[in-house]
Amino acid sequence: MSVRDSFNKWLAAVLCFTSAMPVTFAQETQEEAILPVSPRAPLFIRPYTAAYVPPIQMANSGRLASLIRAGKLYLTVQDAIALALENNIDIEVARYTPILDAWNVERAEAGGALPGVPSGQSQARTVIRGQGVRGSQAAAGVSTGTGATTGNNTQNATISQIGPVTPALDPIFQNATTFSHLSQPQYNLRQSLVTNLIDNQRNYTTTLQQGFLSGGQATITYTAGYLNENSPTDILNPQFAVNMQLSIQQNFLQGFGTAVNSRT
Known part of the structure; x- marks a missing residue:
């Protein structure tokens, strides 16, 4: 092979590499953007x-x-x-x-489950059992007519995952605070003594959850409800009810142990 042929091959390789550089550079620029x-x-x-x-x-x-x-x-x-x-x-x-x-x-x-559809939740227009007129009615099993509820519609949604679900290893902090004003006509005046029951409510729910590689999780939930009604039969008005729960769960069969929960 002559020196001229070697030089031509080297020049062709350099030209091919140079012509391909703008395309590669453009792709990297678009990805970085x-x-x-x-x-x-x-x-x-x-x-x-x-x-x-x-x-x-x-x-x-x-x-x-x-x-x-x-x-x-x-x-x-x-x-x-x-x-x-x-x-x-x-x-x-x-x-x-x-x-x-x-x-x-x-x-x-990090231990997170499959991305799915969140379940519908409604915290507004709810009272703690035994709190106020509507709370006592709810404790007795009487329909309080809370009206329309808010939340996400999860009909026709199917989420499945094979094997045990690893608990979320990152700490999860959630807080939900709602304020509501509700006016409800009363068909029975014996308890409330008013024709139109007016409730001013404030609901606070704070949750802190931590999962462990052993397959368990610990949850601390703080719930507080404020209620102010126009009923003269309320001895305590306004009322403020507080509840705190500590829950610890641990699986001993399916999903137990660090070997199954530390997989990726």
């Missing part, structure tokens, strides 16, 4: 602060404008394919899939 940005917050609340996810890129590429020369569009098949791929919204959305998969892996390593 949608990477989540870590939150900037104090150290104590930083783990509970959501990261900033850049929005999807909706602008078209400048390739089409670069193909216009002297008022004419010079378009080849390769250019048409490149334009279709660069300006495809489905491809832009699919760029977030590896990031979501990485977050799901991190969630599984």
Whole structure:
């Protein structure tokens, strides 16, 4: 092999590598543009602060404008394919899939269950049993007519997971606070002595939950309910009822032990 042939092969390899660099650089730039940005917050609340996810890129590429020369569009098949791929919204959305998969892996390593549909909950317009007129009626089994409820509709949703569910190893802190004002006509005046019962309520629920690799979990729940009624039969008005519960659960059969719960 002559020196000239060796030089030509070396030059061809360099040109191929150089021509491929802009494409690789463009792909890396697009991937880095949608990477989540870590939150900037104090150290104590930083783990509970959501990261900033850049929005999807909706602008078209400048390739089409670069193909216009002297008022004419010079378009080849390769250019048409490149334009279709660069300006495809489905491809832009699919760029977030590896990031979501990485977050799901991190969630599984932390002991989180499969992402599912949350169950519907309604805390407003509820009173503690025995508190006020409606509380005593609820304790006696009488319908209090709380009206419409709020919550998420989870009908026709099926969530399944094979094997034991690893408890959430990260501490979970939740707080729900509701304020409500309810006016309810009374069909029986013997208890309330008013034709229209007016309730002003404040409900507070705070929960702290911690899971363990042994398969158990500990939960502390603090519940407080404030009630102010216009009924003259209430001896204590307004009322403030407080309840605190400590729950410790541990599986001894399915899901017991660090070997099954430390898997990823």
